[in-house]
Amino acid sequence: MIKWLLLIAGAGALYLWIKGKKQTKLNSDEAARIKAERNKVVEPEVIVQCRHCSVHLPRPEAIRQEDRYYCSQEHLDSLDDQGWLGYAAWRISPNQDIRPEGVAPDLVVIHHISLPPGGFADRNSTQFIVDFFQNRLDSSLHPYFEEIADQKVSSHFLIARNGEVYQFVSTQKKAWHAGVSSFLGREKCNDFSIGIELEGDDEHPFEDIQYSILAKLSAQLSSAYPNLQFAGHSDIAPGRKTDPGIQFSWQKFQAKTGISAKKIPFGLDPR
Numbered sequence: 054m055i056k057w058l059l060l061i062a063g064a065g066a067l068y069l070w071i072k073g074k075k076q077t078k079l080n081s082d083e084a085a086r087i088k089a090e091r092n093k094v095v096e097p098e099v100i101v102q103c104r105h106c107s108v109h110l111p112r113p114e115a116i117r118q119e120d121r122y123y124c125s126q127e128h129l130d131s132l133d134d135q136g137w138l139g140y141a142a143w144r145i146s147p148n149q150d151i152r153p154e155g156v157a158p159d160l161v162v163i164h165h166i167s168l169p170p171g172g173f174a175d176r177n178s179t180q181f182i183v184d185f186f187q188n189r190l191d192s193s194l195h196p197y198f199e200e201i202a203d204q205k206v207s208s209h210f211l212i213a214r215n216g217e218v219y220q221f222v223s224t225q226k227k228a229w230h231a232g233v234s235s236f237l238g239r240e241k242c243n244d245f246s247i248g249i250e251l252e253g254d255d256e257h258p259f260e261d262i263q264y265s266i267l268a269k270l271s272a273q274l275s276s277a278y279p280n281l282q283f284a285g286h287s288d289i290a291p292g293r294k295t296d297p298g299i300q301f302s303w304q305k306f307q308a309k310t311g312i313s314a315k316k317i318p319f320g321l322d323p324r
Contacts, residue, residue, distance in 0.1 A: 105133045119143065130269075132277045136223035138270070141210065146186045146221035148207035148229045153244050158224060159280045160246040161271065162231055162289060163306075164208065165253045165296040169197040173252050179213045182252065186211070186221045205229065208248035210270060216262035218270065224277070234289040236282075237318065242289050247274060247281075255298035264302075268309035275312070283312065288319040299323050 099112040104121040105128035115122040116129050118140055123129040129139040137143065152158075167173045168181035168190070184190040185201070192202040208230040211219040222228040230248030234240065249267065253259050275281050285301070286294040303321040307314060314321060 103128060104137075105129075105131060105139060131273060132224060136225035138210075138218070138220050138273065141218040141220035144183050144187060144219050144221055146207035146228070147188060148186065148205045149222040149226045152225070152227045156245050158245055158247045158278050159282065160236055160242065161274060161281055161283045162234075162242060162246045162248050162286055163267075163283065163297045163301070164230060164248060164250045164286045165255070165259075165298055165301070166208075166211070166250045167252060167254045169195045171254055171256065173214055173254070173257075179211075179217070179219075179252060182211055182250070183219060208250045210248070211250045211252065212263050212266050212270070213252045214260050214263065216260070216266045218266060224274070231286070231289060233293065234286075236284060236289045247278075251297060251301070253297075253300070255295055255300060258300050259297075259302075264305055264309055267306065271306075271310050271312065282316045282318060284317070284319055285324070287324060 100109050101112045101115050101122040102109050103115070103124035105123055108124050110122075110124055112122070115124060116126065117123075118129060119142060121139070123139055132138055166182055168178055168185055172178050172181075172195075181190060181194075181198075185204075186207045188205065190198055190202070192198040207221050207228045209220060209222050209224055209228045211221070213219070224247055227243050228248050229243060230250070231242040231246060234242040236242050236246070239245070249270065251259055251263055251267065253263070271281075271283070283306075285298075286296045287298070300323075302323065303317060307317060307321055
């Protein structure tokens with residue numbers, strides 16, 4: 054009888070020991086969990102500011118373009134109050150100055166550019182243009198670059214062959230794109246114009262996406278500047294310039310934009 058009692062007592066002691074070990078582990082796990090919860094760093098919500106209207110909003114809810122944020126697609130697709138287009142890649146050019154006092158743009162001049170000439174099939178061509186407008190073009194990369202090394206020029210916008218849009222100068226400022234020029238008797242067209250460069254040349258058709266983006270950009274500019282008219286570089290500098298050239302379809306441009314033909318005073322025929 055005593056033997057059985059000792060056996061039962063031993064079994065009970067073993068049970069209590071095992072139960073104690075389990076409880077100790079549970080307590081240890083719970084303590085570790087509580088400690089981890091206390092030590093967990095709560096990431097603060099990041100707030101950003103819309104570049105167009107300055108409203109503050111959580112970063113996940115904003116539309117990002119490069120290092121800028123926008124609260125809506127409408128603001129991304131608009132000029133802000135400083136004359137910068139939301140969806141464009143901003144590459145500020147030093148080749149700019151202020152417009153004459155009281156003068157707002159009422160003319161868009163369409164150009165073409167290719168660096169080197171005819172070389173826009175090269176994926177580096179667009180970057181060469183960007184570098185050129187920022188006075189960073191490496192003249193050692195091509196003989197033609199040596200010829201233009203001393204030129205200081207810029208445009209407000211560039212539309213690349215793939216439709217990407219770059220902006221170099223605020224529309225409120227004067228870009229150096231027109232040179233010696235005259236529009237319907239008004240000289241110094243840089244003073245009152247916005248320059249848009251299309252990546253291309255006189256010999257190759259422009260891409261459909263370039264027309265689409267040009268139409269979109271023209272509509273946005275017309276919204277900000279309702280009195281805009283449209284001309285080619287050759288229209289304001291005849292005999293000196295040929296761009297946008299015979300390959301540019303003014304009819305296609307007018308059809309895509311819906312702009313009144315009266316705002317294209319040199320007509321819709323290729324030239």
